Amino acid sequence: MAIVDSVMGSRAGVESGSGYAQLSARVKEAGLLDRRSGYYTVKIAGTLLAFVGGWVAFALIGSSWWQLGTAAVMAALSTQVAFLGHDAGHKQIFRTRRANYLLGLALGNLGVGLSYGWWIDKHSRHHAHPNEVGKDPDVNSGVLVFTERQAQLRGAAGRRWSRLQAYLFFPLLLLEAMNLHVSSVRALAGSTVKSRAYRTLEIALFTVHVVGYLTIVFLVLPPWQGIAFIAVHQALFGVYMGCSFAPNHKGMPAPTDGDDLDYLRRQVLTSRNVRGGRLVDFLLGGLNYQIEHHLFPSMPRPNLRRAQRVIRQFCAEQRVSYAETGLFASYGQVLRHLHEVGRSDLAATPVTQA
Template structure:
C-alpha cells in the first residue's frame, strides 16, 4: 500500500518531535537579503500594463460576442472569456496578497470589485480560505485545500468514500482534469453559499457582497440567453465555465499536490514548511504569464506580498539559500507536475481499497 504522502523524490514526511527532520530556520536572514535586493518594492508599472491588457482583452471578447451574433463560433468567444476571467482571478489573488498597491484598503477595494463584480466569486470567502492555506500548506486538519471532499488527499479521507463517490475516489487521478470542468460552477455556488452562511457579525458586508455577486451572475446569464438562441446560449455558458474551471484548477494543482503532507499536530519552522510543501514550475516569463506567477510557488509562499515580476529574481536567492541549508527545493516542468499530481491522487484513492488486505488487520494497524 502506498504511503500517506507519495511526494516528489526530494520531499520528506515531517513529524513533530523528529529531530532528523528539523531545519534551523534562517528565514530572517533570507528575508533581509531579499529586501535589500529591492524585491519587495511595488511594481506599479507592471500591474498598470497588466490591468490595461486584461481590460482590453475583456472588451475584445465583448465586442466579438456582439458582432458574431447567432454563430457557433461564439464557443471560441466563450473559451476566450474563460481565459480572461481566469487571468482577472490571478490579478484578484495578487491584490488579496497586497502585491499590487502599498495600501491594504486599496488592495481590498480593487480585489472586491474584481472578484465580486467581474469574476463572480466571493472575495471574503477567498481571503479566509487562502489565508488559512498559506499559514499551513498541506497540513492535515488546517489547510482547507486538502480538506476532505470529492477529491481525497489522504488515505483516511479516501476510506470514508463509498458507492459512487468511492468509485470516483479510486480513479480520482484520472478523473481529476475532467472533474475540473465543473470547478467553475462550484466556485460560483461556493461563493453564494459562503455569503449566505457566514458569521452573523459580518452580516452587513456579506449582504453587500452577496448582492454584487448575484447581480453579476444574473446579468451575465440574462445577457447571454437574451442575445443568443437558448441552445447556443447554454453551450456558451457551459464552455466558459468549463474553461474557467479547468484553467483555474490546472494552475493551482501543480503547486502543492503530491508534495509533502504535514500530519496533524506536527510542528515545523516557517521556512521548511513553505519550501517542503511547494513546487515550482519551470518555463520562464511565459510560464509566469500563463500561471499568473503561481509557477514560482516556493517564492510566493515565502514572500506572499512580493509582486509577480520580482519572483524570478527571488528564485535565484531562495535556491542558493536552500542549497546552503541542504533543504530540498522542488522544481519541475508543467507536464511533469501534472503527472505527479495524477499519480499521487491515484495512489491515495487506490490505497483506500486494497483487495488483498485484511479489514481486521487494517483496523488493528490503525490502533
C-alpha cells in the first residue's frame, strides 16, 4: 500500500505544492533560521573543555582499572563532540560552508576518528531520500534488514539471522564505533572524498587521531588495561551513537517511486520525534526534533524546540501525520519493526533477485 494512503489518508483539498513555502515563511518570520553564535560559542567551548579535561583526568589517574569508568565518560563526551560535527555538517554554526567544513574536520577526523567527508556524502543522501530503499544509505541491507523484500532476498542463513535481528540490535551497537572507523578508513583509501585538498587534510587529521589516541592510552596504561579501556570506550561510543540515531526513522514508512510526496510530506512522514525535556535535548543532541531538523537542516540546534510548536501546528492544519513518542517507546517501535521485518519470510514465499 502506498505511503500516502497508509499514513495520511486523502489529500483532497490540501495545497501540497505550496505547503512547504508557507511553512518556510512562518519559520523565517519567527527568526528560527537565524544564527545562534552565542549559544555555539558556549556549547563548543564547554564541550571541548570537558573533552580535553577527560583526557587530562585519564593521564592523572594513571594505571588503574578505574579507568574503565573514565572510558565510559569519554564515550559520552566523544558522542557530544560528534553531535557538534553533525551541526557543522548542516551549516548550523557558521555562515560560510568552508568554516563549517573545517570545524567538522577538526571535530570528526581529529576529535573522534571519523571521516567527515565520508559522513557528509552519506548523510546528505539520507536527507534527500529518507527511508527510501536504494537511495537512503541508512536503510541499505547489511547486517540488518529494514524491509520485507530485503529479508526475503536473503539466503537461508541470512534469513535465520534476520529473524533474530531485533534481539541482536543493541548488542550489535557495541560494534558500531568500529564500523564507523573502518568505513572511514575505506572512504579515505577510496574516492569518496573527492576534493584533493580536503582529502589530504582528512587523512592527516585522521592519522593524528589514531596515532595520538593509541599513544596516550598505552603510555598511561599497561597493555591489558589499555586494551580494556579502548574496548569499553569504543563499545559505549557506538551504543550512544546508535541509540541517538535509531529512533529517528527506523520503523517509519518507507517511500517508493510510486508515492507522490512533496518535500514537506517526504520529510515529515518518514521521521519520528522523541518527547522529553531539555535533558533529552542534551542527551540526543537535538536529534529528538527529527521532523524539524529534516524540514530545516540548517536550523541551529537551540531553535528546534521553538520551531516544533510552529511546525506541529502547521502539520495539523495540512492534515499531515506528525509522529512523536517517548524515548523508550521509540526503541520499542524500532525493535518491533525489526522483529516483524526479520520474520516476514516465514509468512511469504521468498522472492528472487530481479
